[in-house]
Each structure stands twice: as C-alpha cells, then as structure tokens.
Amino acid sequence: MTVLPSNFRVYVSVLIGHFGLGISFFCLSWSSPILAKLDGTDDNPLGRKLSSIESSIIASLPNVGGLLGSFFFGFIARKFGRRIAMISIGIPTLVAYPLLAVTTNIWEIYIARLLCGLTFGGFLTVDIMYFAEVSESSNRSVLGTAMMFFQSIAGVILLIIGPATTYFEFHVIFSVFSPVYLILAYLFLSESPFYLVQKDYKKAEDCLKKLRGTNIVQDELDDIKRSLENNSQAHLREMFESRALTKGLLIGCGLTIFQQLNGLTVVTTYCQEIFDEVEGGVPSHIAPILFSSILFLPSFAAPVLIQKLGIRIPLLASCIGIFISEFIFGSYFIMKDLGVTVSSLSWLPLCSILVFGISNSLGFCPIALAIVGEIFPMNYKEIATSVCATLFNTFAFLAVLTFPYLRDFFGVGIVFWIYGGLTVVCTCFSYVFVVETKGKTLNQIIKELDT
Template sequence: MTKIKRTHRGNLAAYTCGIACGWTSPEIPKFKEDGSPLVAPLTADEESWVGSLLPVGAAIGPFFAGIAADKIGRKKSLLLAIIPFLIAFGLACITKTVLYLFILRFLCGLGVGIVFTVLPMYIGEIADDDVRGQLGSFLQLFITFGLTFSYAAGPYLDIKTFNLICLVVPLLFIILFSIFIPESPYYLIQIDKEEAAENSLMKLRSATAKSVSSELHEIKKSVEDAKANKAGFLDIFATKSLTKAFVISLSLVFFQQLSGINVIIFYAQDIFKDAGSTLAPEISAILIGVVQILSSGLTPILVEKSGKRLLLLVSAVGMTLSLAVLAYYFYLLERKEDVSSISWLPIVCLISFIIVYCLGFGPLPWAVLGELFPGNVKSIASTCTASFCWAIGFLITKYFSLVADQIGKSCSFGIFSLFCLFAANFVLLYLPETTGKSLQEIQELLSK
C-alpha cells in the first residue's frame, strides 16, 4: 500500500493534465458571453483554435520529454512539465486578448505531452512487479479526477477564482514530488550513480540494502543490455515483430482519437446544449466526469482478469453502438422531429460511451504500448506514438465544428461510430493478447 500511495503523489501531474483537458468545457462559454474579459467575445474560428491548440502542444511535448528524460532524469522532467501549467493558469487569470488564450492552451498541451510521455516511463521503472499493472491504469483515473474537477467547479466560479484554484494542484505536486519521491533507479544506474540508485530503491521498497540487492542487480543488467543494444527510429523497422508492434501502437491511438473522445471532453457542455438535454449542460458534464471516475476505477481490476484484448474489443463495440444512437438522435433533431419524449437519450449515450471508453480505449493503448517494445526502442516508439496521437487529436478538435456545420452533428457522430467499428475489427484480427506474457513471448507472437 505504501508503494501505491507514494506513486499517487506522482499522479498529481496526471490530475493537472485532466484539469487542463476539461478546462475548455466550462471556460469557453464564459469567453463567448457579453461579459467576457476579452476585448470582444470569442468567434467560432477562435473557439476552435482554443480547443485544438492543446493537442498541438501535446504533439510537440513528447520530443522534449524524450530528450529531458535522458538528460536530466525522469523526476526533474516531470517537475519541468508542471511549469507550463503554472504559467497557463496564471495567464488565464489576467487574459484580455485571444492571443493569451492561444498561448495558455498551447502551454497546457506542452505540459500534457511531457507528462503523458515521462510519467508512464517513470511509473514503469519504480513500480514493483506485483503492482505495475495497477499503477499504470491509475494514470487514466487521475486524469478523470482532474476533468471532473473542471466540470464541477468551472461553471460556478468566475474565471479568475477558478484558475487561481487550478494553480493549487500543480504547486502541490511540485512540493510533494520534489521532497518525497526519489529519482528512478534505472536513470541513476544509467548515469553511473549506483549508490544513489540503491538508496532510491530502498526508499521506494521501504526495505534494506540487502533486500533490494537482487532487484538492483537486475536493473543494472537491464540498463547494460539497453546500452549495448541502443537503437534509433529506423531500428523499429529492422524486424517484423517491431514493425508490427509499431503499426499496432499507432493504430490503437489513431482509433482512440477517431472515437471523438477529445471533442466530447473539450465541448461537453456545448454538446448537451445543442442536443436540447433536459438536464442543465453543466450538470450533464459533471455527470460525465463522475461516470469517468467510476469506470476508470474498474479498469485496474478487470484488466488482470479479462485481459487487454477482450476489454478493447468490448470498448470498441460499446462505443460504436453509443455513438450510432447519438448520431440518430441528432438526425431526428436536424429534421426538426419532436424528440421531447427521448430528451434523456444524449445523456444515456454519452454516459455509456464514457464507460466503455474508460474500460478499454482510454487507458489500454498506452498499457499495450509499454508491453510491445523492448527497452532499447521503447522510448523512441513511445515518443512517436504519443506525438502521432495528439496530432490526430488536433485535426479532429480543430475541424470538428467546421465539419459539423457542413454535414451536421448526426453525420459527424456517425463517422466517429464507423471508426469505432473499424477499431473493433482491428482488435479482433490483429491485436495479440499481451496480459500475463513476457516480452519474449510477445515478440514471438508478433513475429508470426
């Protein structure tokens, strides 16, 4: 339990990412009102840029993260990742122009990109074998905590007060993480600080030097093997198994983004408002956040029992059905049919979508990524996959409103539903089960 509690302090960085991702849902409506602190209310085009600049920053962040993690260590890289959030939330308190909004959303994205790259790496290196799977799944859970905070507090606080409160979590992370959490023993071995690595491992395991000596030896061997077989980007295509692993990783995050998740998270209140939901949009968004927390909490339990492949398959099928029904609802709405008797339907659809997303396609593509690659290419593969993921996220978030205006929300959600169906087929046909298998077994599966 001590191991898990200590690592949760690191997940305050994920909590901060969640706040940043959910920030647009309650805040953008305020900047569109007549009482907006901006010189002029946000236009539709400006709104799309505010929503989509976070994915732009997040696509760039992993490249900084990969360099920083090797040069200054995992711990300092995570502390560095929090600085953009502090600047962004500070800017939000005083913003008067749209340019400030653009800058702060890009900075949030930069921080998100670094955290998403370094935090899983750090957790994977410090976690004991018996809790590694659980701790990896907690990343998604803490993100949903942050999202729900934005959904719950944002609509009821003025812009300045809300963003001052947002500053508290990253500041708390800096204090707790810098004082109580040690550097990764893997990194310390990499830079030839064996004594520091031993002390770090003793603190992480709450054990004596004798108790950790065996694990320290394994870490040294792993680091030596990685140095001896150090690889670059092109080495990913050197073998059939690595190439297939890379294609699977890119495909999973591609389908994750084409499910429309970022559109739903960033514009939750607007979607409920457009759907004519019987609940107030802000209440509906809070409900979505609570459901995310509950369903994300189930993933660490289910993944060990059911395996990742089955959960991903159930997730894809569930998202397909949820979005198809939502698309049909918007189709009736666009035809000006009377939908008052089924005004509850958008809430049910989005709740069911969020549940199955959080059980599978939310956290598991990243967990699968961590298992598909050997240590010598894992860093470069993770960086490329994370960057690709957020680049797709930018395109969808930026152009969703424009496309939806042209073809209607019914067609837009119908297209998302179709991609979820493609995702189900991909998982069924091409994804091997990685749960409970060693790296060697996974590589042999990929080679077939």
Template sequence: MHRYDQEDLAGPNQADVWAVSDRTPLLQGHCSTMGDKIGISQQTLVSNAEFSSNGKKLPQYIAAIAATLGSLAFGAVLGWSTSGGDGGIDLAAEYNITISSSEFSWIGSITNLGAAAVCVPFGVLMDLIGRKPSMLLLVAPFLVGWGLIIWANSVVMFYVGRFILGVSGGAFCVAAPVYTGEISEPSVRGTLGSYFQLMLTIGILFSYTLGAFAPIKTLSIVSAIIPLIFFAVFFFMPESPAYYLMKNKDDLARSSLLRLRGPAYDIEQELQAKKDTIAEEVKNKASFLEAIKTQVARKGLIVAFGLMMFQQLSGVNAIIFYTGSIFGEGGSMSSETSTIIVGVIQVVAVFASTLVVDKLGRKILLISSSTVMTIGAFTVGIYFYLSHTGVDVSAYNWIPLIAVCLFIFMFNLGLGPIPWMMVGELFAPQIKGIAGSSACLFNWIMAFLVTKFYSDLVTAFGNYTTFWIFSVVCALSIVFFVFVVPETKGKTLEQIQQEMGAVPAPPPTSNTIKV
C-alpha cells in the first residue's frame, strides 16, 4: 500500500520559523551584519524577564490553535493517499480511471514539489500584506485543489489538484509557525510552536481513520470542509503585533498585543523590545552573500542543512511504508488498523514533545530519538533478512512490532519536529529569511526524492539492506548532534551565536552595550 511518508510531516514542522524573520522576544540579540560580534541591551534582557510570564496565556493558546487549524487541513492532505490502496488500485476503481503504480507514486509525491515551490514567495507575501490575510487567502487554493480531486476524470487532474494542495499546505508550513512565534511570550514559545506539528499529525490521523471506513471521494469532500472551518475561526483572531510594528502601525500593534496578553498586562516594555529588534534588523540589513561570509552564519547553515538531511534519510519513510506488512505478519492485523495505530503513535509522540521540549532541551531529544531509531531500523533489517533467508521468525514476531512502534514514536518526539524548531533559532534576523527558506526548500526537495524513489532502493538492494543503511545514517546523526549541533533551549540569540563561534561583545560601559 502506498502510504503517507513521514518526512512530509517532518518537512513542515515546527520552527519559529524558516521562511520569514521571526521577531519574537527571545531573539532580542542585536547582530552585526559584517562580523561575528553581537551585542544586546541590558534593558532588553530586563524587559524579557519582566514580560516573559505575566500575560494571560489563554488568548495566546486560542490564537495558536486557530492558526494551526490550517496545519490540520494539510495533515489531511498528507494522509489522503493512504486510502488509494496498494499502487492506487482503490483510487482507480472508485474513479473508474486507469492509474499505474508509477502514476500513483506521482500523485502521492507531487504534493512535496508544490510545498517546495511556495517556501520563498509566501514569506515575501506575508511581509507585504500581513500574516493573517495571507493565511486566510490560502483557503481558496485549498478549495480549488480539493475540487479538482473530487471531480477528477483523469490522472492529470489528480496531479494538478495535489500540486495545488501542496502549495496551500506548504504555505501553512511557513505561516503557522511564524504567526505562533510572533504572538507568544517566551515562556510558552516552545509549546505554542509545537502546536503546528501536533495539528499536522491529528490531520493525518483523521485522514487515516476516515479513509479506513469511507470511500476516498467521501474523505476528499470532508477534508475540503476543514479549510472552511479554519477560515471561520481564524477570521476573528488578531494580526501579529510584530507585523504591525514592521509597518509602523504602533496603535494597531498595541491593540493586538492587548488582545493576546489581556487588559491588565503592561505591554509597553514588550512593544519597545520588539520595536528595538525590528529597528536593529533594518539597520543591519545586508545581502545574504555578505552576511554568509561570517563564520557563525556558515556554521548555522551547516547545522540547519545537516538536521534536514538526517531527518529525511533516517528511514522513517520506509518504516511507514512497511508498517502494514510487519504488523500483518506479526499479529494478523489489517493494513487499515496498523495505519491507524501509526497515526495514533504520531499524535501521542508529538503531544509528548510539546510537554518536554522546553524542559529537557532540543539536543537530548535529538540524540535520544536517533539512538532508538538506530536500534529500531537495525532490528527491522534483521527481521527482514531472516525472513528472506527462509528462517522461521514467527516466535519472535513481537520484536519488529515493538521496534516499529518505538521508531515512529521517537522520530515524532525528536528528529521529526525539532529540526524545524531549531532552524528558527539559529540565524540572525538579517539572514533568517533566506537561510530558513533555503532549509525549507531543501527539506521539501529531499522529501520528494525519498518519497518517489525509495522503493527503487529496496528493489536494488533488498529491504533488509535498505534498513541497515538507514540504521547507519541514524547512527551518524548521533555523532552530528553531539559534536556539531548546539543546544538552544532557553537561550538568547546572542548566546546561541556565541556557541557557534561568534565573538562576544565587549563588556558594557553604560546601561547599553553598543554594537
């Protein structure tokens, strides 16, 4: 059976974020463009401490949930192809269209290309017209994409519809984390930022579950309703205060922040801190080629692209693909049931990640997830090898079942969501837009290649060899996480950049450190 591929989930995930500049209070370090020196004002640090936890949290949670309903809609898109049957047999039968296995693989994977195409231009659109209007506009292509699929009478209509849905969903992968990052206080930034991937996995589980019991056309119709629900709810949410400050609309920014923090909250310090950050960003704005000459920027790109590479090559795609056969051999479980179990594991793992990511830290979760995934992939490889050589493994069929469940759980706890979160934390504001967008583009292209061609790898080398290769990749990722990736939990931009080689600013001679 063709399945939703896990890197699709990972690809979008959960940064603060990768396509446009994040101007949250956490990133108050003021970076110089043409060097590695970074300064930060003492007043900013004091302000952060004072306003980091005094505002009302409920309005922020509500706004974040409303924004990430669009992610839920994209999750339904990613899980949709699972209902198409092995090689698209069920899809072809229901629509009375001839669909080859190769064509169905394109139907499943072309969504990634749509998402890749929109990474950079949608970041520009958000800066032009605002976060909220940009996100509301995405409902239109969502409806067009689903309409093409619902009334499809050719493979080409499926291609176009899925590509447009990829554009819509990929744009939400840019927009939702940016919006939640800009409306949240530092004390809940990690939690609200992880709502994006949580909603994504819920959307996938919804698609898995409904698709197991209803025709795929019914699934498409119901999935098309979700963007309308998003529009109805998010329409009443405030625009990002950071966007209003970018446009010098201080009164509107003040009003938005009051809605998000509550009337008893003293917003002036936070507003001033945000204004200082934006002003410094404008002052230090330079070309990407100039900024990338610095050691810290180059290392940031190495870390970001390394995280994306190991995320995509971890083997989770193959694990998801073979879940049905493994569960079937191990416990006579139907493919539909095993798929739903996978969806539940994903949701539970991401929810657990929202609870611990701001407590345990990014690095320990990355190392832990890759360690368990290394063991899991190696174990599944042994299972397939023994089966291939004719060894009776029926007495040990519980081992691969546990390995698969742990693999999927740990991926969604660490290596799935955290790379996107960290990409939003690594870069100075003046290069975050282009650096984050390039990481986004790289991730989606990798997602497409793995989704489209990993079955060829299995054919060429065998499934057991493929899983052993994935195990080696996961083991190499542990080394990368230990020696290259910095810990970003609870740190300012200045601290993060110093860990990557930036020279600290000289001691203050007055209340403010000059850049």
C-alpha cells in the first residue's frame, strides 16, 4: 500500500498551478504549426495567406497580452488572494481557443491571441509567487524547476497534434485543457498561508497545518508574520535602498532578459520556418516536435540535478552548452549563405538545435523561471515577479517581432551568432552575480546577497 507523504497537499497545489502554467505556454509553440496553415490556402479559415506583418503580429501578441495579464492578475492575487487569482487566470483561454476554432477574420485571431497572452502573463507572475509561498525550503528548488517540465510537455503535445489535425480540430482539442485546469484548481488548490496571515490568522494556521501535514506550524507562522510585518509597505523604490534586494532584482531581471536574448523563444516560435531553409534532413514540420521533445525529456532530470548540484553549476554549464550549439547552428547557415555545399551536413542544424534545447532545459530555463521565487522576502516577491514577468514579455515580444526582419537583413546564421554572443555575456553575468540557494533559508540567501 502506497502511503502519501504528509505534505502531499503542497505537491498537489503546486503541480496544479504548474499545469496551468504549462497550458498558458501553448500560446508560444502555437505559432510553429498554425502559422504554416495560415500561410497556405488548403486549411485556412481566413481564405487567404497572411502577410509577413500579420504573421509577426500574431506570433508576438501573446507577449503584449502577457504584459497586461502580469499586472492585472498580480493585482487580483494581492487584493483577493492567490487561489482566486490562480483560478481566474484560466478564464481568458477558456474563451480564446473556442474563438480560434470558429474564427473567419484576422481580428478575431488577434483578440484570441491577446487573451492567450493574458493567461500566460498571469501564470508567469502568480504561479511563481504561489509556489514559493506554499512550498518549503526543502522542496522549493525541486518544485520551482518542475515548471520547466510542464512548459516542455505542453510544447510536445501541441507540436505533435498540430500537423496531424486540421485547423478546426486542433483548436477544439485545445479548448478542453482550460476547463480541466479550472475544475482541478477549484477542487484542490489551497490558498497561500502568506495571504491568509494578513486576513485571518486562524485560517492561515489551519491552511498551513493541511499543507505541511502536521500540527507543529507555529514557528513557520511566526516567521511568515514577522516577514510580512517587516515588509508590509514594500515598494519598488525601496528595493534600491537595500543591497541584497537590489542584487536580487539584478539577478532576476538579468536572467529573465537573457532567457529571451539567447533565442529560445524565437526557436520555439519559428522552428518550422527556420528548418524550411535547411537542405535535406528531417522534414521541417518534424523538427519542432523533436525540439520540444528534447526540451521535455531532460526536464525530468533537471529538478534532481539541481537538487544535487545546486543552481550555479547547472546554470553555468547550461550557458556554455547554449553558446556552443548556437555557434555551430549559425555556422551552418553562414556556410550555406556563402555558397559552401552543405547538403552532406543536413544533420548538423538538427543536432546542434537539440543540444541547444537540452542545454536550456537542464539549467537555464528552470533556474531563470524559479529563482525569483527563492531570493526575495514575501512582500517584495510580488513586486519582483511582476517586474520580471514584464521584462519577460517585453523582450519576448521584441525577439519574436524582430526575428523575421533580422533574418531577412543578416541571415539566420548571423542572428544566431548574435544570440550566442549574448549568451557568453550571460555566462559572465551568472558567474559574477548568481548566488547558490540550495539548502538555504531565505534569511541565509538574503545575507549572502548583502555581502
């Protein structure tokens, strides 16, 4: 007979939240199979091909919605509680995918993509805040890096289903996920004890007892209350008055920005179009499936690896792997543009982009997503996650919007060399600024940031 751990409710709540986050990431991989349909006429509800400007707008609109969703649902979480916010975040996609299924004009697609972005930005802000508040120091790193698992499996599912279904069938299938999430969240999602301490101390105590599976929670409750009292009037400007908070914000913002500047969102969005330019090799519609699969498979190992080694070693190793793979990937296209015969090297772009995916999923992505939840006091965590989510969506929007123009001007090879060069800068940044969080309490982390 299997006996559940006493704190199993922590895992249930956090993993349901991460499931919602995974659903929200559908909007990033969506472009790869669906833009290919909209660029043709056989399976196109618009009855015409998209212009290049329309394609760029459709691909980048979720990041605009993400900016709005980050602030709006962050406000809901602060005003009405994390549980209410986490449930309400699923509502925009409840509307968006059915709308995409029946659309016949470009403006309905724009609206639906914007709604998908609201959910994406909301989860990116609130889920990071939520998991950090309900988890324990012993499992926080593992639960944080599990976000990458759900992000990756979402991409795999979408890219397998996309080429195998019609436009209408695809969106009918993906209309099912949001109702499933909303039901699970309504039934099983716990409120954050940090929110409840501010509203009803007895409810906070009962909530924490259920989450921890023990009646001995007074010390943790006192820590929560003390943390909130010390930072009850937290504002962004106050973060710059503390060395530890300023350095923490630098780390969170830096990794968030570099996550977009290393090209991952571009590859996720335009993978099929990029591999259309490869001579020979796997079909271009298969490459995104392989890429998302290679993001997904190492995500099983990432939490264990980070639990064993901490965050610094996997992060630095990940950056080095990303740089090497992007340099090789870019070199293939540069040789092709220079007229070098590359037909015998058709395996090289796929192999290098798979190494790029492995490197991202084993270190950079899960750490960049989770670290903000580990290095800030609770009241400042709300501000920090909102700032980082804003930067994530801003730079993702710019990366996705500008890639087609950079590709046409410089060529794919030079663009990926630029991404590789920026990853070298990220490696240096990570080595100098990122602190180890493994096995440390928040107070220990803050003390190290303050040195």
